[in-house]
Amino acid sequence: MLEIKALTKSYQAPESRIQVLERVDLSLAAGQSLSIQGPSGCGKSTLLHLIGALDKPDSGTIALKSGTSSRTSTTHTNAGESFNVHELSETHADAYRRQHVGFVFQKFNLIDCLSVQDNIFLPSKLNGYNDNDYIMALIDALDIAKHVNKLPNQLSGGEQQRVAIARALAHKPRLVLADEPTGNLDEVNSDKVCQLLYQTCQQANAALVLVTHSSAVAKLADSQAHMQNKQLVRVS
């Protein structure tokens, strides 16, 4: 479903260009998870940013393919459509992110002045998507029903990250991108949150790409990869 070929990215530093990714290949099926580990500064977040159309590669391709069609588009972002993510215009990149991608960050990124419930429903409301039963089932599965009327700062870190996972999945994205989702949590919370993240993505048939420094978290994925020498090497 996610097909990346020969993805290359460099940044302009004051004195020279820094090559970060060099001909990275990756393929991931719907409902499957991949964890990525690697030393600080090796390009893990860069790869997630490119997949999420937050930045453009120098060269190479990123395709999000539907199960039923091989047609790819750079102008439409309808559900089930296939796209060349690397070619999306700014406007279509916005629509792609809003409709098809769920992001989970280390710092949760919840909106402090909105209740837990409003945080979770916001992305689906922006998409005009109203499957309340699905979202309530998600809230139950993540064990946060008792917190829906609270503000994010009234919750523990683990609870806030479970809210962030519900928000990432509420609009039924095809792809979930998680950057150090347990970086702020203790070991017990980290295990619980990650199990729920893997499980809910699988149940929602969303492909999950998760960057982590934790081997324990990485091992829970269907497959694992390491960034080495600017490339992605599968280790399982």
Ligand SMILES: Nc1ncnc2c1ncn2[C@@H]1O[C@H](COP(=O)(O)OP(=O)(O)OP(=O)(O)O)[C@@H](O)[C@H]1O
């Ligand atoms: N916008 C940018 N401009 C210039 N250099 C950048 C930019 N973003 C990242 N870099 C550089 O690219 C390299 C890869 O950064 P990236 O954030 O992808 O690493 P990472 O593997 O996610 O690191 P960490 O594990 O510490 O979060 C680093 O050397 C970083 O300094």
